[in-house]
Each structure stands twice: as structure tokens, then as C-alpha cells.
Amino acid sequence: MEVRSAKIHIIEPQRTTVVAGDFDVIISGGGPAGVCAAIAASRLGVSVLLLEVCGCLGGVATSGMMSNIIDAQNKGGLLKEIIDELDELKMVSEHYNCVDPEALKFVMEKKALETGVCIRLYTRVVDCIVSADRKMQAVITESASGREAWTGKVFIDATGNGDLGALANCRYESGNSEQQLQAASLCALIYGIEKNQIPDLIQQERAAGKKNLYTMLENAGITPSYAMPTIFPISSNGYLLMSNHQYHVLPDDAQSMTDSTLEARTELWQQISTLRKLEPRFTDLHLGTTAAIIGLREGRRINALYNLSIDDLIEGRIQPDPVCKSSFSVDIHGAFDGNKGYTSSGFKVKPYDIPLRSLIAKDVSGLLLAGRCIGGDFYAHASYRVIGNAAPIGEAAGICAALAAKQNITPDKVTYEEFLNAGGNPHPEK
Ligand SMILES: Cc1cc2nc3c(=O)[nH]c(=O)nc-3n(C[C@H](O)[C@H](O)[C@H](O)COP(=O)(O)OP(=O)(O)OC[C@H]3O[C@@H](n4cnc5c(N)ncnc54)[C@H](O)[C@@H]3O)c2cc1C
Incomplete structure (x- = not known):
């Protein structure tokens, strides 16, 4: 890896930052976790600000162009509401668990607005104010409106990469014991071919379709960087494509993200151009759009009151304060051992509880964690x-945040009983 850090620093003049708003609950990041946190909190009658750096809600599922919803089968709550609405719009594919990403943006934004969430897009959280006794007071953002401060009672880090926790100097981990991270992928939307023309590439026996696509490209001289390139149908002639792996992409290094995005986009273009020339059925195949952001599978895992471990998954551990049950396998994309596909590293997962304590930051008070940045180890994260x-x-974090804000207490003081009484529903299937 090329080291680009400059040795020279400049001292910026001290400045005064306008307080643009004061809210009960402030959520950084509008991915699936942040959106559900915002709606859940707002439904409990508190004021909610949702800050998102991209131009839409949905995170990896929309800006990242990968809306295949895994581990939804045993869930209720907002996730089910969202999927049911998409189903009514006929925007749920019969293949995999895919929903239309554009429809997902629409439904998420509609539901958040209907509930009274204040949405601010194009706004990056760049800093925060933490008091001497380690309580979060405000977040600082940069956007077209300049630098702004937002004060609140309770904050949620739903940035995926754990940006806010890191800005607050919380301890965190990323990657495995050797700091190796899962591979990233730049996903894409493709169109211009009917589903019945590519049964060999989208078989329900999923691995076969992936292997066929890999072999087809390899034989044509374009060896994909991902050994299991996947086509996810979202309509009769539109698909999401996940066919590249970018290795060693650092979630705290914009140059690393830039270089990998440029490389991945070139690879995607080569793949589609090659297919177009390969067989008559691909002649009209188009690379509709590449994702607005490179999909990082892994960022920071912020130190929480309870950090989930692989042992919790192997044992299928029941927790005293569950927010949901996860059943997904350990799914590590990466080339640590020269494997360009994915692996469970030999771990077998039994359905396990995700506890509320894993959503509560340990090193700063007033901060909840939602989504993939909650407390856990490398292998546990690869599943949840x-x-x-x-x-x-996210929904659970939103409920907990609202309860804390209403009572002017920190989230760790919210009792599990209060969480359940306010609508927390860890086992909707029962
Ligand atoms: C390539 C890839 C393929 C995947 N495939 C699947 C799959 O098939 N099925 C599945 O279920 N899951 C899949 N996942 C995992 C899943 O998409 C994510 O883990 C999930 O989206 C996590 O949700 P989240 O809300 O925690 O984070 P994200 O979806 O990452 O959302 C975080 C949001 O925060 C915003 N943000 C980040 N930093 C800041 C900041 N400083 N200020 C303001 N906003 C900020 C981002 O723009 C983003 O909108 C995949 C992930 C990747 C990367």
C-alpha cells in the first residue's frame, strides 16, 4: 500500500460554528439502520434529525446498488413494513430477496417524512462535541450550507463505518487480528436482456449461475476479481450485478476508496463490453449505472457495553436483552488465503440474539450504535x-434513543422492560 500521509500540518484559525438545530435524537447515516432508527424514534413522539452524506436514503442498499435483503425471514417491525410496501408496489423480485433499489429509496423517504423525521441529505458528519465527563453534546457537519453544529439529547452512529464513534474517540476494531478487511465491491445496475435468455446465469441453485458467469468471462480473457460474480434479477429485464472484489480498501482513507472505485468501474465496463461481443443474446446488454459509492463490507466496530463474539454465534447464545435474532452465516469476502470468493472460515452459526447492550457505546455516553458498526468481533460482524x-x-436503537431522550437519561439507563413496552419486538415470529 502506498503511504501518502503528508508530514506537514497547518493550523486552522479558531472559528465559531452556528448551531443549526436542536433535536431530541440525532442520527448520523441514513442507511437501513439509520432510516429505521429515525422512523422508530419519531413514532415515539420525539424530534429526530437524520443526517446523510449521499443524495438519498438507503446506504449500501440504494447508493451502493445492492438491495438483496438477507436474514429478513424471521423479522417483523419496520423491515417487514418496508418490504410489504415494496411488495404492494410490485417491487420485490422473486429471485433471491431482492427489492428494487429506486423503489426502496422512495419508500424509505416517504415513511421517514410521513413520521415527521427531519431529513438532511448531502451532509457529512465531520466532528462532534463531547463534554469533559464524556457525554456527547453535538455533532458538526459540512455541506453546501457550510460548517454547522447540531445539538441533541441522544445520538446514534448509523454511518456503517462507525465515523461518529471514532470522532468521539471511542475504542474500535476493524478487520481481523491482522487488520485485514473484507473485500469491497462496486455494484451496478444492468439491463437490456430478458430473464428467460439467461437461465444459466441466474439459476436458483445460486452457486451454479455464479460459476457459469465466472467461467464465461474467464474464457473470454477477462478473469473477474470476484470468483462468484452474481446477477440479481430485480425485474424481467433489469439486474443488480456484483462481479468485482476490491482488496484492502480502507474505510478511513478517501484515496484508497477513490483508487478502488476507479479500478472497479473499469473492470465492470470491461466485463459488460466483453459480454456484449461474446454472444448475440448479450448485444443489447447495458451497464445502466455503477453505484454512487463503493460498497464497503467492513468499517469500524465500535466498543460497546457487550461486544458479540464468534462464540455467541457458535453457541446460538440467548441474551437477556435481545433486539433481534440473527440466523445468517459467517460470510467473509476476501482474499486473505488467496480465495477470491467468500468463506465461513469453517464456523457454523446457530441462530443467536443481538443484545441491546451491543448497541450502546461504552466509551462515551449518549451514543447508540446502529447497523454494522455495533460492538462485535470480526467473525460475528461477518454474520450480523x-x-x-x-x-x-436500527429500529431498536431508535426506540432506546427516544426513551432516553424523553426521560433525559442516557441510553444505558433505559430498562429492557421499557424497551419492550415501547414496541421493541425481538421475536416477531412468536
Ligand atoms: C458489496 C456489498 C454487498 C452486500 N450484499 C448484501 C446482500 O446481498 N444482502 C444483505 O442483506 N446485505 C448485504 N451487504 C451488507 C449490507 O448492505 C450492509 O451491511 C448494510 O447496508 C448495513 O446497513 P447500515 O445502515 O449499517 O450501513 P450502510 O448501508 O453502509 O449505511 C450507512 C449510511 O451512512 C452514510 N454515512 C456514512 N458516513 C457518514 C457521515 N460521516 N456523515 C453522514 N452520513 C454518513 C452513508 O452514506 C450511508 O448512507 C452488502 C454490503 C456490501 C458492501
């Missing part, structure tokens, strides 16, 4: 990181 868990984790 999917959308079907991020959404209910």
Missing part, C-alpha cells in the same frame, strides 16, 4: 452485518 439485521438493530 446484513440488511435483515441492520434494519431491526
Whole structure:
């Protein structure tokens, strides 16, 4: 890896920052976790601000162009509401668990607005104010409106990468014991071919379709960087494509993200151009759009009151304060061992509880964690990181935040009984 850090620093003049708003609950990041947190908190009657750096809500599922919802089967709550609304709009695919990403933006934004959430897009959280006794007071943002401060009672880090926790100097981990991270992927929307023309590439026996696509490209001289390139149908002639792996992409290094995005986009273009020339059925295949952001599977895992471990998954541990049940396998994308596909590293997962304590930051008070940045180890994260868990984790964080804000207490003081009484529903299938 090329080291680009400059040795020279400049001292910026001290400045005064306008307080643009004061809210009960402030959520950084509008992915599946942040959106569900915002709606859940707002429904409990508190004022909610949702800050998102991209131009839409949905995170990896929309800006990242990967809306295949894994581990949704045993979930209720907001995730089910969202999927049911998409189903009514006929925007749920019969293949995989895919929903239309554009429809997902629409439904998430509509539901958040209907509930009274104040949404601010194009706004990045760049700093925060923490008091001497380690309580979060405000977040600082940068946007077209300049630098602004937002004060609140309770804050939620739903940035996926754990930006806010890191800005607050919380301890965190990322990657495995050797700081190796899962691979990233730049996903894409493709269109211009009917589903019945590509049964060999979208078989329900999923691995076969992936292997066929890989072999087809390899034989044509374009070896994909991802060994299991996948086509996810979202309509009769539109698909999401996940066919590249970018290795060693650092979630706290814009140059690393830039370089990998440029490389991945070139690879995607080559893949589609090659297919177009390969067989007549691909002649009209188009690369509709590449995702607005490179999909990082892994960022920071912020130190929480309870950090989930692989042992919790192997044992299927029941927790005293569950927010949802995760059933997904350990799913590590990466080339640590030269494997360009994915692996469970030999771990077998039994359905396990995600506890509320894993959503409460340990090193600063007034901060909840939602989505893939909750407390856990490398292998546990590789399981709970999917959308079907991020959404209910977000919903639980929103409920807890609202309860804390209403009582002017920190989230760790909210009792589990209060959480359940306010609508927390860890086992909707029962
Ligand atoms: C390539 C790839 C493929 C995947 N495939 C699947 C799959 O098939 N099925 C599945 O269920 N899951 C899949 N996942 C995992 C899943 O998409 C994510 O883990 C899930 O989206 C996590 O939700 P989240 O809300 O925690 O984070 P994210 O979806 O990452 O959302 C975080 C949001 O915060 C915003 N943000 C970040 N930093 C800041 C900041 N400083 N200020 C303001 N806003 C900020 C981001 O723009 C984003 O909108 C995949 C992930 C990747 C990367």
C-alpha cells in the first residue's frame, strides 16, 4: 500500500460554528439502520434529525446498488413494513430477496417524512462535541450550507463505518487480528436482456449461475476479481450485478476508496463490453449505472457495553436483552488465503440474539450504535452485518434513543422492560 500521509500540518484559525438545530435524537447515516432508527424514534413522539452524506436514503442498499435483503425471514417491525410496501408496489423480485433499489429509496423517504423525521441529505458528519465527563453534546457537519453544529439529547452512529464513534474517540476494531478487511465491491445496475435468455446465469441453485458467469468471462480473457460474480434479477429485464472484489480498501482513507472505485468501474465496463461481443443474446446488454459509492463490507466496530463474539454465534447464545435474532452465516469476502470468493472460515452459526447492550457505546455516553458498526468481533460482524439485521438493530436503537431522550437519561439507563413496552419486538415470529 502506498503511504501518502503528508508530514506537514497547518493550523486552522479558531472559528465559531452556528448551531443549526436542536433535536431530541440525532442520527448520523441514513442507511437501513439509520432510516429505521429515525422512523422508530419519531413514532415515539420525539424530534429526530437524520443526517446523510449521499443524495438519498438507503446506504449500501440504494447508493451502493445492492438491495438483496438477507436474514429478513424471521423479522417483523419496520423491515417487514418496508418490504410489504415494496411488495404492494410490485417491487420485490422473486429471485433471491431482492427489492428494487429506486423503489426502496422512495419508500424509505416517504415513511421517514410521513413520521415527521427531519431529513438532511448531502451532509457529512465531520466532528462532534463531547463534554469533559464524556457525554456527547453535538455533532458538526459540512455541506453546501457550510460548517454547522447540531445539538441533541441522544445520538446514534448509523454511518456503517462507525465515523461518529471514532470522532468521539471511542475504542474500535476493524478487520481481523491482522487488520485485514473484507473485500469491497462496486455494484451496478444492468439491463437490456430478458430473464428467460439467461437461465444459466441466474439459476436458483445460486452457486451454479455464479460459476457459469465466472467461467464465461474467464474464457473470454477477462478473469473477474470476484470468483462468484452474481446477477440479481430485480425485474424481467433489469439486474443488480456484483462481479468485482476490491482488496484492502480502507474505510478511513478517501484515496484508497477513490483508487478502488476507479479500478472497479473499469473492470465492470470491461466485463459488460466483453459480454456484449461474446454472444448475440448479450448485444443489447447495458451497464445502466455503477453505484454512487463503493460498497464497503467492513468499517469500524465500535466498543460497546457487550461486544458479540464468534462464540455467541457458535453457541446460538440467548441474551437477556435481545433486539433481534440473527440466523445468517459467517460470510467473509476476501482474499486473505488467496480465495477470491467468500468463506465461513469453517464456523457454523446457530441462530443467536443481538443484545441491546451491543448497541450502546461504552466509551462515551449518549451514543447508540446502529447497523454494522455495533460492538462485535470480526467473525460475528461477518454474520450480523446484513440488511435483515441492520434494519431491526436500527429500529431498536431508535426506540432506546427516544426513551432516553424523553426521560433525559442516557441510553444505558433505559430498562429492557421499557424497551419492550415501547414496541421493541425481538421475536416477531412468536
Ligand atoms: C458489496 C456489498 C454487498 C452486500 N450484499 C448484501 C446482500 O446481498 N444482502 C444483505 O442483506 N446485505 C448485504 N451487504 C451488507 C449490507 O448492505 C450492509 O451491511 C448494510 O447496508 C448495513 O446497513 P447500515 O445502515 O449499517 O450501513 P450502510 O448501508 O453502509 O449505511 C450507512 C449510511 O451512512 C452514510 N454515512 C456514512 N458516513 C457518514 C457521515 N460521516 N456523515 C453522514 N452520513 C454518513 C452513508 O452514506 C450511508 O448512507 C452488502 C454490503 C456490501 C458492501
